[in-house]
Amino acid sequence: MGVLKAIHRAASVWTSPASPEDYLQIINPLASARQLRGVVTEVRRHGARSATISFRPGRGWEPHLAGQWARVGVEINGVRQWRSYSLSAAQGHDPEITVTAIGRVSRHLVEHTKTADVLFLAPPQGEFILPTGPRPLLMITAGSGITPVMSMLRTLIPRRPDADVVLIHSARNEDDALFIDELRTMDRQYAGLTVVIHFTGNNGRIDFSNASAVETVCPDWRSRKAYVCGPTELLDDTEKLWANAGLPQGLQVERFAPALLAPSDTDGGTITFAKSDKEAVCDGSTPILEVGEEAGVIMPSGCRMGICRTCLTPLVSGQVRDLRTGEIHADEGELIQTCITAAVGPVHLEV
Ligand SMILES: Cc1cc2nc3c(=O)[nH]c(=O)nc-3n(C[C@H](O)[C@H](O)[C@H](O)COP(=O)(O)OP(=O)(O)OC[C@H]3O[C@@H](n4cnc5c(N)ncnc54)[C@H](O)[C@@H]3O)c2cc1C
Ligand code: FES
Known part of the structure; x- marks a missing residue:
């Protein structure tokens, strides 16, 4: 010992x-x-739906690279819930996250977090980061997808007079647009940054299914390294656009939710959560993680999109389907990722 x-x-x-x-x-x-934590040092609200939460992390935290994210845990009604959030502060600065309230945990963070609260944390991770050498960049973001890119801009633009960055950012309207004053100020202040803000409330979404919109704003888009973060449709359209232009490597995408296959008509089943002594009936498209949480089972979870493997749970019996690939897993004792698998028939889990 x-x-x-x-x-x-x-x-x-x-x-x-x-x-x-x-x-x-x-x-x-x-x-x-046992558990990395951080103390909240400031909460800044942006409109009714979003807030930036700054925190001082404890021992075990690694300084983040611009664009990285961290798992953040909060206790809601006595149950610890984990979600992932991009670190929106510049590299080298104290970490902060900017959260938009869309569901249970984000609403809790935006509405209830206050100075001196304790957050549970896991160290920063992620590959959506600035290139190592100087390169002209194109950033395309929408809604809360601006958060990792904000960290990149805050890190790069004030320090590099040779930076050459075009940002195309969409938000619903002026009130909803995160960091809009700071972006406009940076745009005026730094020759190396061009910011184009598009309000979808008045003008509809930008069509990225063909090159014309991006061509108009940024004629040399093909020669830039591109970063995209926002809703699934934007990510899917830009991935296809860059692939059709023969440039799939020129585009880096950050997803806040997994890319799942279209919901199938596969029957679900009854899931038995052995240790928790609970059962739930579900369809064949809802992740087992969500089914378990809904039934009151304390399920391990982290990124909720198939990256971190925190949700690995032993399959006692039955079959589950990977919602990203359609692959079936049915080996007794196999560790399954509950956040991206659904039941196919009766399933027994060791949780
Ligand atoms: C790498 C990574 C970085 C992230 N960074 C941020 C960030 O900086 N700021 C932020 O607010 N959120 C961010 N998220 C999303 C965040 O982790 C949560 O998914 C989000 O806050 C919803 O959690 P919830 O408990 O409130 O909603 P839930 O009750 O879990 O349900 C919300 C549903 O919306 C989906 N969803 C998740 N994000 C979005 C979105 N942006 N728009 C529409 N639907 C969505 C989820 O897949 C889920 O089906 C990030 C996610 C990942 C994986
Ligand atoms: S929660 Fe991260 S892989 Fe499932």
């Missing part, structure tokens, strides 16, 4: 029934050997 473990065990005897962790956290909320 290591020295630290021995000290921890001795302390447990004196602090029982609460663990030494519980006492440590009263003294210092960032002190936890």
Whole structure:
């Protein structure tokens, strides 16, 4: 047994029934050997639906690269829920996330977070980052998809007089547009940045299914490294556009939700959550993670889009379908990713 473990065990005897962790956290909320945490230092609201939450992370946090994201956990009604958020602050600055309220966790973060609250964290990760050498860039974003790109612009533009970046950003309207004043100021202040803001409320969505819109705003788009983040339709259209232009490597896409196959008419089934002693009937298109949570099962989760593998759960029996590829998994004891698989017939899970 290591020295630290021995000290921890001795302390447990004196602090029982609460663990030494519980006492440590009263003294210092960032002190936890088990779970990385951060203390909220500021909350800035943007309109009714969004907020930027700055936090001071504890030991175990790695400084983020511009464009990366982190898993953030909050407790809602006593249950810890995890979601992923891009780190919108410039590289080298204290981290912050900018959250738009669309569902359970984001609404909680936007409406209830206050200074001195504690967030559960996992270290930053992600490959949606700036190129290592100088290159002309094209950023295409919509809605909350601006967040990783904001970190890139804040990092690059003030420090690099040779930067050459075109940003095409869509938002529903002026009130909904995140960072709009800062983007307009940067656009005026720095010759290396051109910002084009498009309001979909008045003008409809920009059509990226062919090259004409992007050609008009940015005639040399083919020679730029492109980054896209926003709703699924925007990502799918731009991926096809760049592929049809023979430039699939020139485009990098960040998805906030997984690219799933169209809902199939495959029958679902009854899922038995063995350890939790719960059952739920579901269709063949809803991820098992969502079915379990809805039934009140405490399901492990992280990115909720098939990247982080935090949701891996042993399949005791039955068949599940990968909602991204259609592949069937049916091996007893196989670890399945509940966030991107659905039941095909009766399924037993060890959770
Ligand atoms: C790498 C990564 C980075 C992310 N960065 C941010 C960020 O910077 N800011 C932010 O607000 N959110 C971001 N998200 C989305 C975030 O993780 C949550 O999915 C989102 O907050 C919804 O969670 P919820 O619990 O509120 O909604 P839920 O109750 O989980 O349900 C919301 C539904 O909407 C879908 N969805 C997720 N994101 C969007 C979206 N932007 N627009 C429309 N539908 C969506 C989900 O797939 C789900 O089906 C990111 C996600 C990933 C994977
Ligand atoms: S929650 Fe990240 S892979 Fe399933």
